[in-house]
Amino acid sequence: MPNISRAEVAHLASLARLAVTEDELTLFAGQLDVILTSVASVGEVAADDIPPTTHAVPLVNVFREDAARPCLTQQQALSGAPAAEDGRFRVPRILGEAS
Amino acid sequence: MTAVADLMDYEDVLARFDPVLGLEVHTELSTRTKMFCGCSTTFGAEQNTQVCPICLGLPGALPAVNGSAVESAIRIGLALNCEIAEWCRFARKNYFYPDMPKNFQTSQYDEPIAYNGYLDVELADGEVFRVLIERAHMEEDTGKSLHVGGATGRIHGAEYSLLDYNRAGVPLIEIVTKPITGTGARAPEVARAYVTALRDLLRALDVSDVRMDQGSLRCDANVSLMPHGATEFGTRTETKNVNSLRSVERAVRYEMCRQGAVLSGGGTVTQETRHYDESTQSTAAGRTKETAEDYRYFPEPDLVPIAPSREWVTELQATLPEMPAQRRKRVQTEWGLSDAELRDLVNIGAIDLITSTVDAGASPAEARSWWVSYLAQQANTRGVELADLPITPAQVARVAALVASKELTTNLARQVVDLVLAGEGEPDEVVAAHDLKVVSDDSALIAAVDAALAAQPDIAEKIRGGKLNAAGAIVGAVMKATKGQADPKRVKELVIERCQ
């Protein structure tokens, strides 16, 4: 059933923030098609009345007490930052508005 | 820059269209720690010092739900007359944005903790409008970005941005209304009244600071127009960045007029996110996205479902305080207010403040007097809501108590209030720091009275001659000499005493 076009791969790549190359578009279009076709058999199982399993071990109501724990220091927080300034993470200009 | 939009006259909009509103309010909970980690939520800490592997989204970190936040969510749901889910989950809302450390927001999707409620909203003329609540769900806040370079310090034209994640992960409750119809001309007023009522309710529940100016209460306003008689809603816009109650009203009105102009000009309204600009009192479109958003929600696998027991829900129901509406009815009787007097108090948002001040020990008359006169003036001068003044009912009650025990005069009390408003600390700290106590030591006062009498012997003579009215001049001189820290009544008594 799936038939993944290069355009669809490009759309997926943009949703996933991957600047894929032209060659990759072609490669991935082919591979995704094969993979998705072979996993599509999950649809063969008639499962309308089957509840989905999201957690292998069924737990509920796991809560943490509202008590403060030690934070990282500012230096630790920024230790991996590609760029920092004034105790903040420095990032390139942001084009879009938050969703 | 965005061109100024054409606006239709408000009356003309109403002549042709019915507005439909949808309001999404986000409130930051005042829990001690964040939604999914043990970092403190205190406002205003040094940047990136209230962060940990979890709220910074470091590889390997996992969330753990703050039980108090869940409790607050349920209490909010109950106060909004919602049903509380027997079973619900968190879900991931996937989208990339630099202020969001994991590039997904842990939120709730099709299984909110509370749903199907309502809030009765009282308008300025006393009419009650019922706003239906679609849902209230739990989620987490984002970090804050500072845009550097460019002319405006805004996102557009900035050279780069600086991120502080102290706010990332602070618990949020998002409260979404069902489409609000049937308001007609009162749409902007209903919007404002709803947010006001919600704010009062959240404050009564003591679950949030509800400070619109600090962002702990935020409103997104969805507005659309439909021609009279139409059965389908028009295309809506969502206006964000509405940071005050006044702006809620203005933003709705602006969008109605803007959309009215677009529609009557034969155009179509674009479904988009717009941003309210306080300075121009208008909305502007955000950058349009090339690709439609697809949040790819799925149940958060790092967290387990929440199944609040009915016993727990009943227990929490019992903890709900008196709701603002009931409270109004009660105080009207207790304080003997006319409908008009009550409405005046409601309209300036003073009822809860006054009752809280009374609860903190002040007499109803003193509490009312502080909030409706001196503090109302201060709020007016500052252009903020009464509730947003940086003084708490407890602090006002303390000042009133100091006046009642004659430790402060009314005059001194106002100075104390000014200093509290200036952020100098608690009333007692301010009194101590500025030495503002009434001079109650008679010997010091007698010395001042004697000095004043000696300085004005003719007046002293008149008083001795029985002209007690002349005492006023001496009292004035003593007050001046003691820099207003004396109790004028006591001074007068002493003047007469010393002249006998």
Added chain:
Amino acid sequence: MTDLTRLTAADLAARIQAREVSSVEVTQAHLDRIAEVDDRVHAFLHVSADRALNAARAVDEDVAAGREPASPLAGVPLAMKDVVVTEGVPTTVGSRMLRDWVPPYDATVTTRLLQAGIVILGKTNMDEFAMGSSTENSFYGPTHNPWDLDRVPGGSGGGSSAALAAFEAPLAIGTDTGGSIRQPGAVTGTVGVKPTYGGVSRYGLVAFSSSLDQAGPCARTVLDAALLHEVIGGHDPMDSTSIAEPVPAVVAAAREGMSGDLTGVRIGVVTDLSGGDGYQDGVLASFHAAVDTLRGLGAEIVDVRCPHFRYGLPAYYLIAPSECSSNLARFDAMRYGLRVGDGDGASAEEVMSATREAGFGAEVKRRIMIGTYALSSGYYDAYYGQAQKVRTLIRRDVESAFTSVDVLVSPTTPTTAFRLGERTDNPMSMYLADLCTIPASLAGIPAMSVPSGLAPDDNLPVGLQIMAPALREDRMYRIAAAYEVARDAAEGGPQIQRIPEWGVAVS
């Protein structure tokens, strides 16, 4: 003198406590071994010799002072898969994305190991972000199987399994999402255990697929794995999916099993995982021989059908990519890790996309895109939603099977170690390596691989997989230990010692 690198962890710990040997000597012997062979094996991405020797010294001081050992494994060296976060020690997850990342915190597993006095030698190679079955997806180059250096050591935890088989460490930590502990264990002739989901904290494991990931012990003997299991297992409030129950008594179970009697134990052979397309004859021969051995130990053997297991692989290849597409979104060049394409007015969005393109390898990108597709609106129900239902069906298969048997067995993987490069161009053929291990992952039940001799057709190791009900790890450890004793008795010594030497003299 005994070659310290050939001893079991239990033996080493005992000798350290008896002051026959110091932990520093044991640690140094393993560091020397790493220096000697790892240029050929490439099991390690990072060796922290100083830290290891300091930790060893602390244990020796405890012993000298007559203090109680911190754990039954105090002083024993361990190889840590590079997916587990270690404060102050690089954690790359086999990816270019985290090439220089030094975490400011420890995983719970790390903390527990350190508290137990276990000596962490360094971080082991793996398929990038644990996606793969051969370690060929590591940005830092593949690991080689010590049984045949031209073959893969399995994956994703091939570095950990190879380190054990090359005698570079007696213990290792792996993580298993669809088989990344068990399959490398099988193809290197070592023991690998995936505990019950929720049995070992996930806090500080760089997430691949949250609902499936589990850390677990890897060793050369069943008892060593059990000892390590008890160190790392147990409830952790930092992981909300962690089970608030005591760790199953696996050490006692392994010791019980070593008596060699399985009378009264009912073992189910999963017929759906024991033959058909893709199974190597030598693997099946080894498996049937292992089942015969179990029968010989007194176990009752029955055939069991698990009709939905065949949907496990497709369900897994929807669920794991879906979760990974979201889990890996945080690698965006803003807060840590690689950043490329900055400057010249590039926007955050452009830098994110360029960095993710450059920082992730082909398999990771492929899975992110499959996951993005499977979760997108319009496809969710048909893919992710349906896969989660399949998961329910597989769980039911397992539950019903465990009403009539104590454990289930199958081969761990359909073939022995394949050659490096053999499957890299064909993702689907690579995915088949996880065919037998995935059902237990989806069901959340514990499963382990124990070596079952060498395949008669290529003389390479084969693994016997044993699956048990949730939190009944004790059953599988008991059976595995009993089997191990019988296997070694039949073969005239531990299988692992038959590993060929490649020009390295055994002292």
